[in-house]
Amino acid sequence: MLETLVDQIPLDRQSDEPIYQQLIRFFQAQIMNGQLQPGTRLPPSRDLARSLGIGRISVVSAYNELQTLGLISAHPGRGTFVTGISEVSRANPAPPRLATRQAINQQNLRELMRLARKPGVIGFDVGTPPVDFLPVEAFRRAIDAVLDKDGAAAIAYEAPEGYLPLRRATRDYLSSQGISCRPENILVTGGAQQAIDLVVQSILTPGDLILTPTPTYVGILDIAQVRQVVPLGVPCDENGVRLDALEDILVEYHPRLMYLNPTFSNPTGQTMPLHRRRQILRLAQQYNMLILEDGVYHELHFEDPAPPSLKALDETGGTVLHASGFSKILLPGTRIGYVIAEREDARERMLRVKQAADICTPTLNQRAMHMFLARGGLPAHLDRVRHILRARRDATVAAAERYLPPRLRWNKPRGGLYLWVELPQDGPTAAEFYLSAIQHRVAFAVGSLFYPNGDGDYTMRINFAAHTPEVIEEGFKRLQKAWASHHVGDSEDQPFL
């Protein structure tokens, strides 16, 4: 075993990649492709290090990382074994390839996604907006102006519902999107994420259902998990949540809340057309269900503006709770978001939960954000963001056409940050493709992360916003090579190699 392994491990001592990472890569590939079967005992770190002529610390670090990934486990006194996959294999006498797929569960996936943080990897995986053109100088001037104007009040506690002038400015900003509300109905939050969490906590109790599209924003799944509510995915078509499936669920389960991210959605980039929005609102009203609308990407259109938000279409005013913020369009790290809730009972509950969580959203950030909005900086900044994102989208689409094999399916995003890709079902899963992509120093988000029920094995999400067109092109070249490594001899994909 030791001699065979030592002969197979292709260590490159001149490479920039540390030896321990080369080892991780080797063992991962061997485990994922079934060369190292579940239950196989790995050589002791001391022996392997000696045989390879490397420091023991490299082997120990590699074994530790593989253990964190759930691919091996150490048993004191007995040795280190290929594992994780073994439990599935034992319970499920399926071909090793299938067993491998099933073993890559959500937890392992999240661990795997950490590999994207290695230096030199082009990361299409994260959900962040581009950071290279945040308005640093304008924001510095806004902070200075606030400190000059407000003095100590700018760094004291703020009212828990938020700085009133910011709530007024938000009301004005929203009215330009067709949303009419009063400042008293707006609660300033720590980003849209806290807004969503407050809605969940104030409407639901542990054990309740929350409907989500399938796939959906991973942040709502995280919230569901920690708040102990049960996400139930509603199947989607090209226009978003399917009405027939939704109505069946409404009849059967009477859920109280549905989460929707209807415009340039994360992860699919999809936008729900106007007629579907109206139909969903009607169903929600008919079955007495509230809608939690997440509108963080609403303004990021590259062609036509998005249809009106559900909140703008909600004539009753009480069906939609609208969560959004300034992260995706302006300044993610200031954590300024908001939720609009017409219903006083819901608003009161949210306020109590918010106070218990953090007393108030940081005062200086709120006031500086207000100053930035009051000085009229947002429209020009938004134009700039859209312009740059459109160029990155165009580069992504061009690179996808050029480098992705034809059997991978994707749609041109018309706004937002994401390209959603579907892989053919007779090839590698997205998790398997991800492992080879990492070896080629490029990363994406594995699609099953976004599925409440763990489906989506053959889907992946690419965030094109974080990189320049040149880096995007290079990233897709690497994806092409990674794909080719799975498809030696596959004639349909060959012309694109």
Ligand SMILES: Cc1ncc(COP(=O)(O)O)c(C=O)c1O
């Ligand atoms: C759909 C969606 N909603 C909410 C958030 C969180 O936004 P914020 O940074 O304002 O908390 C994100 C961030 O990725 C997102 O993609």
